[in-house]
Structures are given as structure tokens and as C-alpha cells.
Amino acid sequence: MSTGKFIASVLAGVAVGAILGVLFAPDKGTETRRKIAQKGSDLAGSVKDKYHEISDSISEKFDAAKEKLSGIVSEGKKMSHDIKNDIRNPKPVNS
16 A cells, blocks of 8 residues: 555544544534534644645655756766767777
8 A cells, every 4th residue: 555545544534533523522513513623624734734744755756866867867978978989089909
């Protein structure tokens, strides 16, 4: 299971548990609705924070991979240039 699916499953479980807990609590309807709204708001903030955390992590990994690939491309260009120079200007072989 991927990390994203796992996190989504955990958050969904937490949300369902919180809502069921509030619904079965012996409170007035207005108090129950207020609690549900608060729990929803808390959960939305938690999901938003987790999204930003994962997004930042992915961006960092992407930037690192991009930088590494850029270095590989530069090295490949240098090698290609060196090979072209060797073909155009062969070095004499000493016998």
C-alpha cells in the first residue's frame, strides 16, 4: 500500500471515529452540530498540513533528482565533446 493511501485511510478512520463519538454523545443538537463542525475544521487543518508536508517532500526529491540528472547530462555532453575531439584529432600511436 502506498504512503498516500495509508495516510488517507488513517485520516478517514479518524474522521469517522470522531463523528461517531460526537453523534453518540448525550448532548443537545446545537452542541453536537458545533462539535461536528469543530472536528471537521480540525480534520481539514490536519489534512491541509499533511498535504503541504507531503508536497514539500515531493518537491525536494524532485529538485534533487533534477539536479542529479542535470549533472549526468553535463557529464554526458563533456564525454561526447571529448570523443568528437579524439575522432577529429587522433593521437599518434608510438610503436
